[in-house]
Amino acid sequence: MAVTDDTTRAGGIGARMLRKEDGKLVTGEAEFVDDIHAPGELWMGMVRSTVAHARIAAIDTSGAASMPGVQSVLTGAQLADMELWVAPLPCAWPVTDDMVNPPHWPVATDMVHHVGELVAVVLAESRFAAADAIEHVIVEYESQPPVATVEQAMADVDHAHLEHSTNKAYTWAIDPDPDGTQAAIAAAAHVVSARFVQQRLIPVAIEPRGVLAVPSPMGGDITLYSTTQVPHVLRVMVAATTGLPEQKLRVIAPAVGGGFGAKLNVNPDEILAVALSHRLGRAVRWTETRSEAAGSTHQGRGQIQHVELASDADGKLTAIRVKIDADMGAYMTLLTPGVPLLGSFLYHGVYDTPKFSFTCEGWFTNRTPTDAYRGAGRPEASYAIERAMDMLAYEVGIGTDEIRRRNYINGGEPFEMWENPAGLSFDSGHYGPTLDRALELADVAGLRAEQQRRRETGAIRQLGIGLCTYVEICGLAPSRALGGLNYGAGGWEHATVRILPTGKVEVVSGSTPHGQGHETSWSQIIATKMGISPDDVTVLHSDTALSPLGLDTYGSRSLSVGGVAIAMAADKVIEKARKIAAHQFEAAPEDVEFVDGSFSVAGTPSKSVHIQELGFAAFTAHDLPDGMEPNLQEQVSFDPPNFAFPFGTHVAVVEIDEDTGGVELIGYYAVDDCGNQVNPLIVEGQIHGGVVQGAAQALYEVAVYDDDANIINPSLMNYLVPSAAEMPSIVTDSTCTPSTTNPLGVKGVGEAGTIGSAAAVINAVVDALRPHGVTDIEMPASPMRVRRTIEQADGGAS
Amino acid sequence: MVANAVQIRLSVNGESHDLEVEPRTLLVYALRDDIGLTGTNIGCDSSSCGACTVLVDGRSVKSCTMLAVQAEGAEITTIEGLAATSDGDGLHPMQQAFHEYHGLQCGYCTPGMILASVSLIDEYPDLDESGVREGLEGNLCRCTGYNNIVKAVLQVAGKEA
Ligand code: FES
Ligand code: FES
Numbered sequence: 001m002a003v004t005d006d007t008t009r010a011g012g013i014g015a016r017m018l019r020k021e022d023g024k025l026v027t028g029e030a031e032f033v034d035d036i037h038a039p040g041e042l043w044m045g046m047v048r049s050t051v052a053h054a055r056i057a058a059i060d061t062s063g064a065a066s067m068p069g070v071q072s073v074l075t076g077a078q079l080a081d082m083e084l085w086v087a088p089l090p091c092a093w094p095v096t097d098d099m100v101n102p103p104h105w106p107v108a109t110d111m112v113h114h115v116g117e118l119v120a121v122v123l124a125e126s127r128f129a130a131a132d133a134i135e136h137v138i139v140e141y142e143s144q145p146p147v148a149t150v151e152q153a154m155a156d157v158d159h160a161h162l163e164h165s166t167n168k169a170y171t172w173a174i175d176p177d178p179d180g181t182q183a184a185i186a187a188a189a190h191v192v193s194a195r196f197v198q199q200r201l202i203p204v205a206i207e208p209r210g211v212l213a214v215p216s217p218m219g220g221d222i223t224l225y226s227t228t229q230v231p232h233v234l235r236v237m238v239a240a241t242t243g244l245p246e247q248k249l250r251v252i253a254p255a256v257g258g259g260f261g262a263k264l265n266v267n268p269d270e271i272l273a274v275a276l277s278h279r280l281g282r283a284v285r286w287t288e289t290r291s292e293a294a295g296s297t298h299q300g301r302g303q304i305q306h307v308e309l310a311s312d313a314d315g316k317l318t319a320i321r322v323k324i325d326a327d328m329g330a331y332m333t334l335l336t337p338g339v340p341l342l343g344s345f346l347y348h349g350v351y352d353t354p355k356f357s358f359t360c361e362g363w364f365t366n367r368t369p370t371d372a373y374r375g376a377g378r379p380e381a382s383y384a385i386e387r388a389m390d391m392l393a394y395e396v397g398i399g400t401d402e403i404r405r406r407n408y409i410n411g412g413e414p415f416e417m418w419e420n421p422a423g424l425s426f427d428s429g430h431y432g433p434t435l436d437r438a439l440e441l442a443d444v445a446g447l448r449a450e451q452q453r454r455r456e457t458g459a460i461r462q463l464g465i466g467l468c469t470y471v472e473i474c475g476l477a478p479s480r481a482l483g484g485l486n487y488g489a490g491g492w493e494h495a496t497v498r499i500l501p502t503g504k505v506e507v508v509s510g511s512t513p514h515g516q517g518h519e520t521s522w523s524q525i526i527a528t529k530m531g532i533s534p535d536d537v538t539v540l541h542s543d544t545a546l547s548p549l550g551l552d553t554y555g556s557r558s559l560s561v562g563g564v565a566i567a568m569a570a571d572k573v574i575e576k577a578r579k580i581a582a583h584q585f586e587a588a589p590e591d592v593e594f595v596d597g598s599f600s601v602a603g604t605p606s607k608s609v610h611i612q613e614l615g616f617a618a619f620t621a622h623d624l625p626d627g628m629e630p631n632l633q634e635q636v637s638f639d640p641p642n643f644a645f646p647f648g649t650h651v652a653v654v655e656i657d658e659d660t661g662g663v664e665l666i667g668y669y670a671v672d673d674c675g676n677q678v679n680p681l682i683v684e685g686q687i688h689g690g691v692v693q694g695a696a697q698a699l700y701e702v703a704v705y706d707d708d709a710n711i712i713n714p715s716l717m718n719y720l721v722p723s724a725a726e727m728p729s730i731v732t733d734s735t736c737t738p739s740t741t742n743p744l745g746v747k748g749v750g751e752a753g754t755i756g757s758a759a760a761v762i763n764a765v766v767d768a769l770r771p772h773g774v775t776d777i778e779m780p781a782s783p784m785r786v787r788r789t790i791e792q793a794d795g796g797a798s
Numbered sequence: 799m800v801a802n803a804v805q806i807r808l809s810v811n812g813e814s815h816d817l818e819v820e821p822r823t824l825l826v827y828a829l830r831d832d833i834g835l836t837g838t839n840i841g842c843d844s845s846s847c848g849a850c851t852v853l854v855d856g857r858s859v860k861s862c863t864m865l866a867v868q869a870e871g872a873e874i875t876t877i878e879g880l881a882a883t884s885d886g887d888g889l890h891p892m893q894q895a896f897h898e899y900h901g902l903q904c905g906y907c908t909p910g911m912i913l914a915s916v917s918l919i920d921e922y923p924d925l926d927e928s929g930v931r932e933g934l935e936g937n938l939c940r941c942t943g944y945n946n947i948v949k950a951v952l953q954v955a956g957k958e959a
Binding site for chain 1: 830881897902909912931932935937946
């Protein structure tokens, strides 16, 4: 049993060390936001719009206000009069200078633009008093025609925001040679032309969002506890939105129950809690209900993709042209407009594609805003190219593995710094081996034989095998690159490392975990760097008072930016300690070696001092080298010179019951390359979870809206998050192509599973249905949709 | 300020608690808000996620589906009290297995998942992998993809994967 091997306890970089985080979490000791209470706290009850697009004619709060336990009821107009904020909720990524960005206030005043938008807030003494009271706030709406779909938005007959005469928010393109792309497509032997729909998804972190703002009325300070992935970003944005002094604001993300992008926004509830607690001098809180989340937390995906993929007669790619119509929802939230751009650079996948053209148009609809959801733009891109590659393989008449091999960058051989046609440099790659290994691991040859047997015998349960060879872009991000994309922040990460007087080590992390195991991985990095036990390391994070600088956790950036900052800060500590050791040895620092945690003079091994002992010398400062500051503490802000580009090959195996249309995912094999791994146990866990999230998009999940733009499946009764029963065991393996972007050679793995799996699963579904002549199926491939697809294909064929 | 309050006595993790609750109070809120045992989590409003799972007389129950008043007279075990029900002085074997197999990431589903698993293998000691997967159908996890949860439960059931 691998988990009791010595290596699992040893704890340096590369060890399958068991997580330090677990003890608190398996015993209930960890505190999530809803577990924390403050004396005198008031509960917010959120009165949300029940219509998608309307003028607010009147709000009657009198019934609610007189209910027991209700302190007050405030409408949007009343809140606006209170001047609790100085700016609308922020959008940090105005992708073009002329992007339309309708003001998004925490609470609507005269118009509502999506179901779930706030129209009034109840303040009450308990969560139940607040919940009861919101039922008694009577809002009169004058409905306007809603824009319920992207297609309606594009028709531009009705408008999601009446003050704008078009629903289009922006047009953004990378199109270095449009004529060349056009010529390549016109001259191609094969052109696949496809339309894919990336349905809207509800992120569903199992912990709902929540906030608690605690004022100190005398000191003017406010502490905001939030279920956030981004405490540092939130602090800046809350200050900018409320006008409260940033230095008076402390943001704490305590234990956070998953994020997946859904907790990286700046939300009305966060602004309200801070502003109201400051004004009232009482703690103010709120916890989302699951069904409420469909209107109170952003959603993911929501794109229509048009792809033209051109090749020569042998299937060698010559061009790809992509047009995206992206559903922004009703407002631009923090990163809404930029999400499709995060995928834009990757539409050629892992394939050498001479001509490349990408255009995205963003459209407003009267639905919940979209924003980042695990993978954010990259699962969409990988889905489009990987589905199109399968279609091309059928066109050319070769295997889905062979079409990929023929097109891999550098022929599937290792490379460094490959210039992609969208203007990025892929740090490193070696694509051939992940495909070979995945085919072997899944025994695709054996599966193909079984598939053939079932086809010939007319079995009810047909087999499908799907491949996906993805590349992703992570390690967000070089600050200059972000500046070039009009993004309103940098992409660095900050770390502090200090050796305490007793020799123990404290690490302060700017990146902020919510399940990823930072405390364990950062301890492993320090253990290897300093030659000490990971048990001697404590990691501080997720509290702006303890960790004032940081840019938090999203975009698979924690390790390749934040972890690298920690390694670099450790190196600086070691260099300072070396000088102290040299001083004690009366030797030159250049002559002092550092091995396994101990400094010694080359050739005189008898003289040695352990780095942990030097903590005390630096603390007392009785005898430091001339001019040296006391204490052993160093910090680093690391701004990565490039992104990192992990990759891999996934194989999905499905069984389809052709009578019922039911699809069962019976096997999943993932061979991923995220460069050097700090903790393979954690890497595998990230892959497992990511794969299931992508498979869920392929087979089960969709946020369903009716013609009036009401969401009809906001609860977990009918929004189908898969359970263990629907999922197979996932078999993982990896190859290792170190990144050239950072000194640890690490890439990032938080989103890889999701980026690979939706395409692999749908490729498998289509593969199973091939004998019917099926070439595509929309996600999610529900039983009803599979049956209908088979019937249409059979009808069409007869 | 409790409207139509009723007095109840709940026995939780071997301790008796006298509470004044509204008749409509769900067990999960009595545990979390009135007793302060916040290890039991809430993830949905449709009895779908299982984050609130506790043991009532040794059997797993979603504590958002039961009124606090209905739990009178029963022995309730929450995640805070689980370790004490096992012989060793550390974690319960199921808690230990979740740790050793990396069966948790954010840990929000974990208390419910662990208690559901304890009840499952207690009731069906002879489970194989598909039995564990079916048996945990009522508990959702968004982080782990279930792989390592299933392995952990099988190990405690004596069926190492
Ligand atoms: S909170 Fe009880 S099942 Fe979800
Ligand atoms: S560990 Fe996060 S929901 Fe299960």
